Amino acid sequence: MNTAISKIVGELEAAIGARAVLTDDDALSSASYDYTEEPARRPSVVVRPTSVEDVQAIVRTAARERLALTVRVAGSNVGGLAIAPSGGIVVDLSAMNRIVAINEADMVAILEPGVTWEQLKARLEHDGLALRLGYPLSPPDTSVVANCLLDGLGNLSMRHGSMADWIGGLEVVLPDGSLARTGAGALSDVWFGRGPLPDLTGLFVNWQGTTGIVTKLAFQLWPTPPLRQRLFVPVGHRDDAFNVMRALCRRPLADDVGALSWPTGKMVLGVDKPLVRDDGEPELFLYVDMSGENGAELALRRGLLDQMLANLRQAGARLEAPLELSRLVKLSPRFAELAEFPTRLSFLVDHPGGGLSWLGTYGPMSRFEPFADAGVAIMRRYETPPILVSRPMKGGHFGVMRFITRFDRRDADARQRVREMIGELLEAGLDLGFVPYKTPPWMIPRLRPRLDAGFQRLMNTVRQALDPSGIMAPHCWPPDPALATLDG
Numbered sequence: 001m002n003t004a005i006s007k008i009v010g011e012l013e014a015a016i017g018a019r020a021v022l023t024d025d026d027a028l029s030s031a032s033y034d035y036t037e038e039p040a041r042r043p044s045v046v047v048r049p050t051s052v053e054d055v056q057a058i059v060r061t062a063a064r065e066r067l068a069l070t071v072r073v074a075g076s077n078v079g080g081l082a083i084a085p086s087g088g089i090v091v092d093l094s095a096m097n098r099i100v101a102i103n104e105a106d107m108v109a110i111l112e113p114g115v116t117w118e119q120l121k122a123r124l125e126h127d128g129l130a131l132r133l134g135y136p137l138s139p140p141d142t143s144v145v146a147n148c149l150l151d152g153l154g155n156l157s158m159r160h161g162s163m164a165d166w167i168g169g170l171e172v173v174l175p176d177g178s179l180a181r182t183g184a185g186a187l188s189d190v191w192f193g194r195g196p197l198p199d200l201t202g203l204f205v206n207w208q209g210t211t212g213i214v215t216k217l218a219f220q221l222w223p224t225p226p227l228r229q230r231l232f233v234p235v236g237h238r239d240d241a242f243n244v245m246r247a248l249c250r251r252p253l254a255d256d257v258g259a260l261s262w263p264t265g266k267m268v269l270g271v272d273k274p275l276v277r278d279d280g281e282p283e284l285f286l287y288v289d290m291s292g293e294n295g296a297e298l299a300l301r302r303g304l305l306d307q308m309l310a311n312l313r314q315a316g317a318r319l320e321a322p323l324e325l326s327r328l329v330k331l332s333p334r335f336a337e338l339a340e341f342p343t344r345l346s347f348l349v350d351h352p353g354g355g356l357s358w359l360g361t362y363g364p365m366s367r368f369e370p371f372a373d374a375g376v377a378i379m380r381r382y383e384t385p386p387i388l389v390s391r392p393m394k395g396g397h398f399g400v401m402r403f404i405t406r407f408d409r410r411d412a413d414a415r416q417r418v419r420e421m422i423g424e425l426l427e428a429g430l431d432l433g434f435v436p437y438k439t440p441p442w443m444i445p446r447l448r449p450r451l452d453a454g455f456q457r458l459m460n461t462v463r464q465a466l467d468p469s470g471i472m473a474p475h476c477w478p479p480d481p482a483l484a485t486l487d488g
């Protein structure tokens with residue numbers, strides 16, 4: 001450890017206690033990489049705050065010493081966001097994991113940033129609350145707050161939009177170490193929504209930790225229907241699946257609908273690298289979540305779904321009869337990974353080399369077909385199983401199109417090929433108006449020529465105003481040096 005780092009470590013230890021300041025090899029190396037092909041970068045120190053005051057002390061020390069701060073919880077964002085610039089400080093928020101309050105009547109939970117999906121689910125069940133949350137397909141031990149701040153998606157997104165829409169306000173440590181609240185909670189003791197005050201919550205959503213460190217977040221919950229059913233519908237051609245999704249999201253029948261392409265089913269069953277679809281094998285599986293207050297309501301919805309599918313079949317769609325997932329699990333217990341959320345998709349993350357990467361985008365559902373065609377063709381050219389995952393969002397106002405690949409992260413050639421393939425997928429998506437989410441820093445220079453110049457100047461201005469010393473995650477949304485701020 002050089003003298004400058006020893007000095008910082010000493011200051012941090014004095015501020016938050018020696019046990020919360022980690023410089024051992026294990027801590028530094030496990031913070032240096034993520035699932036993706038992004039090259040590893042080793043921080044000089046990992047700090048593990050347990051209170052808002054700790055976070056404030058860390059930010060003030062870093063600002064004084066002009067050291068980069070990067071937030072990490074589970075590091076599962078699949079975009080290199082939580083890999084700090086070399087020599088920087090990683091702020092590991094996993095020990096700030098209190099569920100501060102659950103307000104059942106107003107359906108909101110106040111969470112610290114280390115609270116995980118499995119933790120919140122267990123708490124709701126333990127307290128016997130008839131409230132549910134929307135889950136991403138991320139591992140159960142990842143952060144709820146991180147996924148809201150990164151505007152992720154989950155199984156209630158078809159009805160309720162992306163997860164940024166589920167934020168009722170937040171508390172944040174700003175880059176000067178001061179504390180602020182946004183949303184209704186800036187005025188009310190109930191954090192019921194982001195308005196009607198000016199929506200300053202947006203200054204911290206999708207900014208990837210470049211504008212502050214969020215220490216509490218109001219997370220919206222929904223009522224749990226007593227009866228639920230998950231169905232799988234095998235579909236012969238992807239265009240038919242997209243038509244079902246477009247039809248379903250406009251009717252109040254299903255809680256969620258999404259599509260998984262054929263390699264997913266094979267990989268769940270243990271096939272390592274499925275490149276060939278068997279004769280007659282469905283191209284996609286639609287999963288449809290339905291619920292009801294009682295058996296009669298569920299049966300009515302199910303009947304209407306069956307009728308809708310029959311009509312589409314008559315019009316030529318290649319749709320098989322829905323299978324109840326619970327029956328599929330009895331036939332092959334491996335499908336249990338898709339039955340209950342949160343889940344660990346072990347076929348994606350637990351394999352030799354452990355690499356996982358994707359292009360994840362939000363975009364117009366009207367253009368699903370051309371993007372799927374282009375994406376599958378690119379993946380086939382790279383001899384990669386064409387894993388495609390898609391879902392309507394917010395009643396169909398937009399949708400998700402995600403192309404996923406797994407690879408051996410130890411193999412430099414494999415990492416390079418993955419980066420090239422995702423680069424091609426990105427260009428294909430941008431041409432069709434799709435926008436990458438949880439935008440990995442390496443993509444930003446590719447977005448710049450297409451990104452509105454006024455938008456970029458405004459971003460620079462906000463960032464400059466909030467973080468003049470440039471310490472907050474400087475690798476994320478790197479500012480374009482050619483563009484001035486609005487006043488310069």
Ligand SMILES: Cc1cc2nc3c(=O)[nH]c(=O)nc-3n(C[C@H](O)[C@H](O)[C@H](O)COP(=O)(O)OP(=O)(O)OC[C@H]3O[C@@H](n4cnc5c(N)ncnc54)[C@H](O)[C@@H]3O)c2cc1C
Nearest residue numbers: 073074075076077136137138143146147152153208209214
């Ligand atoms: C197999 C798999 C499936 C997945 N499926 C989905 C899915 O269906 N939907 C989905 O949306 N995501 C999905 N993900 C992505 C990922 O799991 C989520 O983005 C996850 O919630 C991130 O949580 P984390 O604890 O890993 O955050 P990290 O990766 O540790 O943090 C990510 C970044 O978020 C920002 N951040 C986090 N907390 C704060 C804070 N308190 N203040 C300021 N900035 C902060 C920072 O920029 C930080 O670097 C999946 C990931 C995997 C591995």
